[in-house]
Amino acid sequence: MATLGDIGVAAAFNLLSAFVFFIAFAVLRLQPFNDRVYFPKWYLKGLRTSPASSGAFVRKFVNLDFRSYLKFLNWMPEALKMPELELVDHAGLDSAVYLRIYLIGLKIFVPITIVAWAVLVPVNYTNKTLELQLKNVTSSNIDKLSISNIPLESDRFWTHIVMAYAFTFWTCFVLLKEYETVASMRLHFLASEKRRPDQFTVLVRNVPPDPDESVSETVEHFFLVNHPDTYLTNQVVCNANKLAKLVKQRKKKQNWLDYYQLKYSRNNAQRPIMKTGFLGLCGQKVDAIEHHEAEIKKLSKEIAEERERVKKDPKAIMPAAFVSFKSRWGAAVCAQTQQSRDPTSWLTEWAPEPCDVYWPNLPIPYVSLAIRRLIMAVAFFFLTFFFIIPIASVQALASIEGLEKVAPFLKPIIDMKFIKSVIQGILPGLALKLFLIFLPTILMIMAKFEGFTSKSSLERRAATRYYLFNLVNVFLGSIVAGSALEQLNAFIKQSANEIPRTIGVAVPLRATFFITYIMVDGWAGIAGEILMLKPLIIYHLKNFFLVKTEKDREEAMDPGSLGFNTGEPQIQLYFLLGLVYAAVTPALLPFIVIFFGLAYVVFRHQIINVYNQEYESAAAFWPDVHGRIIIALLISQVALIGLLTSKKAAQSTPFLIALVVLTIWFYTLCKARYEPAFVRYPLQEAMMKDTLERAREPNLNLKPYLQNAYIHPVFKEEDEEDEFDFKSENESVLVPTKRQSRRSTPAPSRISGASSPSLPPEVVPEHPERAS
């Protein structure tokens, strides 16, 4: 086991390499030709133009001002300078709150580190247990600082219990304050925001089929009857998945055509040639430009046909609609209430922001959703616990013998010494590495299959699963040492009071491993994040080969986004490690603090200068973040119970069990207190905004504003001028019913069918807006 000196050397080395990364970053970002890689957000906002447009030729590419290199770390204070309110304005609430996760890490762990070093380290260090044991086997300086150094049945364990209470209360206090702040930030953000279509709109799913009326008419009638004072308009959802696919194909072909045309324009002597078969490797040789032109023409025709079909065919109209209301109050009421007797029809929920809508999932019917969730739950269980099986078989196949067996003709090549060593060295690890790289994508596909309707909820679900996977395979996998499958087997065979002990005993032993993990994965990962090597290379490649116009250059930028589904679960791992080791091995805490500090600065810089968030969910992810930190707390408490039991300080267990109960109670308390702010929209707020808006703009006509807010992007981007309006025929106020039979839904149809005038004035008041 590593001594304190070893760890110190490793830490110095890792800090140094992070420093090198920062210097490389500082040099690269000052070069004007990298400007679009390191400051894309400002370009996208239109606040920065290419530095290449003015100055001497060399200066266009290389920064020759040597003074700027001297201040190579000044991006750090710059990143910290922007106040939070401006940050919300600049990058959105999601990003600003995401940064608070790192900040919360600092808030929790800085005081804990100080207290732990002031109290626990002396208490642990002034024992001689480990010195009495064989020196060269288990003892190290790190262990001397840890709980391992305290003899069995010592009264000193009370210090650890008191500290566990103190750490839990401090963490809960920080979490409570933070939840309160984020909730009020969210409400403030929603309240102070300018008018947005999603404030007025509700997504209605599972509209029951009606033989006599179209979906749009059914929706209109239903809401005119049940929300007579507030209903404004609706936009039905159509299944344009095929159309979107065709449009995507055409874009791809267009891209190739551009490429070939560029090639031809550079070398006029030779028309570019391509093969039509698989990946351009086989098949007939044709003129590439002509071929693509023909393909595009064909696709355009297909697209036109498909568009007509989507517009006309009632089967393409899905039983879902975006229903807009005259006021935020009306939308808030509709989103929070149950509409119909049958709780699986007329399902209403807040409409996601238009850019947050995940269109391909809107047409999924409710019935299949339940089945999809079951399938994915089972699939995720197998993914977590059995993923090692296919990988092991791939590894077996990828070994020398496996390859020789499957493809004997490769034998002469494989037997070459260099190739052999490459295969032996890389291939087995490669399968696992590839799997881990693709895991977030797999989880994202699973979330999509489950049918969530907004990108933000997709990312949240994928993040939850990634967190669970990490918890089982990284944390428990490292502690219990073995694949998840072996663990599962071990845990099933152990009794309920042995499991905490197994974990608790292993925790202090794995401290040095996790310290190294934090340095290699955490520190280096963050330093790598700021360099943005991949976007840098891709941008320059694209810039060199493809870019012709300024617009092309803009498209070559790849700012990326926060990636909540991968980033947040990784941070949670550090919370878990910090809390678990706080009372056990305080020596680990400074590494955690450095991680959170570095990460905060780096991500603040990235958010200000680089990332371009696709959507805005107004920090809807916070309850997840909060819940996972509580889970980390609970795990740390259970591990401490196990550890102390094994140290024969068993009379302390009831105190720690009380702590577990209190922590769970704290969670339920916070859930009741703050979670509604992330799920519902209080009527008081809605009413206030409505009233203010009406007072300011008494003659506002919302209908044109909301009419086409939720149109499938394929129609929007395809041709803005030829606007795709389903709703034109519904312009008139009174929608005549086409219903012929009344057998299926007698009562509501009677009300809607009889039309308003026969009812007393309260039921259907005048709608001044609708008349306009």
Added chain:
Amino acid sequence: MATLGDIGVAAAFNLLSAFVFFIAFAVLRLQPFNDRVYFPKWYLKGLRTSPASSGAFVRKFVNLDFRSYLKFLNWMPEALKMPELELVDHAGLDSAVYLRIYLIGLKIFVPITIVAWAVLVPVNYTNKTLELQLKNVTSSNIDKLSISNIPLESDRFWTHIVMAYAFTFWTCFVLLKEYETVASMRLHFLASEKRRPDQFTVLVRNVPPDPDESVSETVEHFFLVNHPDTYLTNQVVCNANKLAKLVKQRKKKQNWLDYYQLKYSRNNAQRPIMKTGFLGLCGQKVDAIEHHEAEIKKLSKEIAEERERVKKDPKAIMPAAFVSFKSRWGAAVCAQTQQSRDPTSWLTEWAPEPCDVYWPNLPIPYVSLAIRRLIMAVAFFFLTFFFIIPIASVQALASIEGLEKVAPFLKPIIDMKFIKSVIQGILPGLALKLFLIFLPTILMIMAKFEGFTSKSSLERRAATRYYLFNLVNVFLGSIVAGSALEQLNAFIKQSANEIPRTIGVAVPLRATFFITYIMVDGWAGIAGEILMLKPLIIYHLKNFFLVKTEKDREEAMDPGSLGFNTGEPQIQLYFLLGLVYAAVTPALLPFIVIFFGLAYVVFRHQIINVYNQEYESAAAFWPDVHGRIIIALLISQVALIGLLTSKKAAQSTPFLIALVVLTIWFYTLCKARYEPAFVRYPLQEAMMKDTLERAREPNLNLKPYLQNAYIHPVFKEEDEEDEFDFKSENESVLVPTKRQSRRSTPAPSRISGASSPSLPPEVVPEHPERAS
């Protein structure tokens, strides 16, 4: 272990004793002087008058018509004759749906019994495993019919797995259908009901304090702003708990006074004398009538003072109010939405029916609710697992030696042989028995402490706890044989895959015990229920000693009510036994079927003729019933997994785990599909009823109807004429604000304070009703 013959004899004996009970019941119920004991519901409904009022003297008391005795079982078909719709009308939906629990038992178990006997019994019986073992130790005829008779690793276990699937699917199918029926019955009931105040009313709790306004004004302003179109009126809740206590005391004294006056009127020679001390056992001797008259006078004065105080003192007004709306739609919207930014203030929920309100809990503030729930959760845990400790110590105390030690002066009495044997025979068991008798009361007190606001929710919570207690202490306690504490210890020390095995192995061994349990507790209990011995005796005692007028006689009737909190958990035990033993020991099933059949008839009779339900919750308990049957299914599956593992049919485990997953999935499906019908009130329904009502009664003025619907019963019963109206000063439409400072809640106060006219017409439309 009992043979089939033994069981048969026991069954015959128990059936016979049930039969004797029925005969006794048939004889007793035909006697006119018992009429009020066996048909109180009809008296309460005013549909039956005392048979004593006409006819010959003897006939008043004894039925001499011998023909009627011949048809002594004809109450059974009579009980079954009333159609369900009439039953709903006669006894309420709660009672009608409660009966469906027994019916569901028949629906599930009759087909299962037939299939189990047709398939499983032959499969089990045609083995010789038990014959090969020592005959006199474990084998019995019952066991020959059970799964114990199948050899290890036999392929015949596949039959049991297939049957487990069949039983699960059948149970789920019945549950699904039943959930659907009950949900639609509930919605139909709510829809077809005549106008009730709770349809228009919402209970608002945690009204935030306002230094400048009274609670009533704050509520009025808030709802006029946030529900301008629908708000009608409000009634604040006042803390009349002390007043109610005083009134109760006075009533009690009055009762004693009546008693003494009656005594005096019968024996004019002697003024009744009583002692003022503890329980009338010690203290000064006084004239009883004079003493009570003085006491009542004193109390009356106190009551008058307290009433004044409650009316005047702002501290007696709680931050809670019943808010009524102009339409059901408005109430439905308000009950389902979040009102304010702070999710712990302005909490809205459906108001319970006026008779369902549990008044003493309304004043509890929200903050203390969370703490109360935590305390009760911990208390219930200890009650379930550690209740045996105080009882054991009481038992130790109640033993001969214990008594002699505590009270040596009793030694001569205790040493008497008769007393000694009584103490030894009865006292130890008495402590446990007394605890079990008082358990439902204890659980009810716990539920009250938790702060539920309606009687129905109190009963539901107490039922859940009683169910858990039964599950742990009766079912698991009988299976694992040992106190709950020992079990807890055993289960904690066992591994996750040993626990099902422990249960599974014990299940077939305990079959005969549970058969006896079903006969003694189930059959005899139900037969005893119909005799109503306790009410019978008490009624006749009261009738003899106290009754002077017809009104007294009415008060002497004690029809009781269904007692959901004790009845339902007991039925659930039979569901659990039936499902657990269905695939293991089918011989137990006929006993379950007989139980459900008998219970159905008896309870139908009781509901029609006896019970008088205090409140109507419109079958709000059904989700609990459904959930517990699913839990029983899951337990049966886990037990089967354990049993088959111990039978070394381990390759079958994955199939049964799949069944467990499917069952859990079915539960979530049902929850999403049907539970909303029991929690929320669909807007469509509300709108339909509103529209119909307005069309029928266009000039209806709801305000007087709702004005005093939710007044504390103490004010209502005390003096109806002197009506307690807080609201008189709020009659005017425009409530002038008394607010002086605007620092605390600037925005809403600005809107409400500025009053309507300055706002555009959409914000505050005219309120035609309010003007009236």
